[in-house]
Amino acid sequence: MFADYSPRIPLRLILVTIFGVFVSLASASNSDLGPRLEQQLPLVPDVQKEVGFDPHFLEERGLRESRETVHFISDCMHVASEPGHYVYKSPSNDQTACGVYFLTDPDRLVELHFTSFDVPCDRGGLVSFVDGWELNGEVFPSAADHPLSLDERLSEFCERRVRKVFLSSQNAALIQYKIPQKGRGFSVMVRFPKNPNPCNILVDSLSDLFTLRNYGRRVNCTLSAMYPAVVRVIALGVGIGSPRGANREMETGTVHQCDKRGLQDHVQIGGSDGLDSTNLLLLDSICGVNSKPEGIENVMGCGVTSVRLVSSGLFDNSVTVAVRPATENDIIDANLICGV
Ligand SMILES: *[C@@H]1O[C@H](CO)[C@@H](O)[C@H](O)[C@H]1NC(C)=O
Numbered sequence: 001m002f003a004d005y006s007p008r009i010p011l012r013l014i015l016v017t018i019f020g021v022f023v024s025l026a027s028a029s030n031s032d033l034g035p036r037l038e039q040q041l042p043l044v045p046d047v048q049k050e051v052g053f054d055p056h057f058l059e060e061r062g063l064r065e066s067r068e069t070v071h072f073i074s075d076c077m078h079v080a081s082e083p084g085h086y087v088y089k090s091p092s093n094d095q096t097a098c099g100v101y102f103l104t105d106p107d108r109l110v111e112l113h114f115t116s117f118d119v120p121c122d123r124g125g126l127v128s129f130v131d132g133w134e135l136n137g138e139v140f141p142s143a144a145d146h147p148l149s150l151d152e153r154l155s156e157f158c159e160r161r162v163r164k165v166f167l168s169s170q171n172a173a174l175i176q177y178k179i180p181q182k183g184r185g186f187s188v189m190v191r192f193p194k195n196p197n198p199c200n201i202l203v204d205s206l207s208d209l210f211t212l213r214n215y216g217r218r219v220n221c222t223l224s225a226m227y228p229a230v231v232r233v234i235a236l237g238v239g240i241g242s243p244r245g246a247n248r249e250m251e252t253g254t255v256h257q258c259d260k261r262g263l264q265d266h267v268q269i270g271g272s273d274g275l276d277s278t279n280l281l282l283l284d285s286i287c288g289v290n291s292k293p294e295g296i297e298n299v300m301g302c303g304v305t306s307v308r309l310v311s312s313g314l315f316d317n318s319v320t321v322a323v324r325p326a327t328e329n330d331i332i333d334a335n336l337i338c339g340v
Helices: 011-027 045-052 328-332
Strands: 070-072 077-080 084-089 098-103 111-118 126-130 133-135 138-140 154-157 165-167 172-178 185-191 208-213 220-225 229-238 266-272 281-286 288-290 297-301 304-310 318-325
Touching: 098 133, 133 172, 208 220, 208 304, 220 318, 229 266, 229 281, 229 304, 266 297, 281 297, 297 328, 304 318
Parallel strands: 070 084, 077 098
Antiparallel strands: 084 185, 098 172, 111 165, 111 185, 126 154, 126 172, 133 138, 208 318, 220 304, 229 288, 229 297, 229 318, 266 281, 266 304
16 A cells, blocks of 8 residues: 555564564563563674674663663564654665554554664665555554554655654554665654654553543444453543533443444444454444443454544443454354454
8 A cells, every 4th residue: 555665574473473473572580671572583693792882883872871772673563652763774675665563552652753764776676654554455453543644644755864853643653675685774762752642553462451431532443352352341531412422421321233323423343354444343332331331242353453443522432342353163153253
């Protein structure tokens, strides 16, 4: 979708990569706290060493002083969730397009600032910033759920300098790059500032509770987990009754198939094979006020599991869900199977 150099990394690979990372995180002892996704990924030591401490490459903007927070990008598909400096130096003249996939906490954004940049345009070198993740031509958040157009979400550049500071609209962002000239590359400083009103969320952990909220706005917000998952609704306050929460203490219970009943404000629960949530295969569409839902487990056998809050702007909506990866046993009784 974003031009022809976009990495063709099979979704299955990224799912396995991310899932593997989550599994190793989950089994890690409590002493190494914190989601250190990036450390769990296999790094290639030789490449690290080679790009490592080349003084010319690291000399700008005090990189040398903060060496401990320098991360060397060595895998073509690199998932990163730590702040700091990221350095890439092309190991060959290879034309392959690659990506650094940044993922942080649901209530944070990704901020990027290139501190050095040496990507000659002439032999097809190109770097792009994507506001979201892109895989196999599909993007998260989907075009329908993002405040900016696809064009505005993509910035491409080559040559010597990139002055702009890039800020994502959600907890996921991507740098795609193709640098077919050995020794050339870039370094980028990454921070994760707080997001006061999170809307779209790419799940960054294995099992957790997540809340989607519209803050009274006319906006659609999607939560996606890149694995087959079991979703349980923990609390629901979406649509129905009098707008703006006048009577929000009144429990209506969970109403099902709300989209078919023509209720604009509702929560879609479903899945898809790729990152785009525009055409979710829907398991249910719920609305109502229920502070103690029955805890029904929705088992979705799809590569990507999504919960999408659709809001008209007339209500303050919120939904809290528990998401965990589906086990093989869960999948046998899946309520929804994609790709059949
Ligand atoms: C939200 O999604 C619904 C249905 O999927 C659509 O009709 C509506 O236009 C969307 N709203 C916004 C603000 O994009």
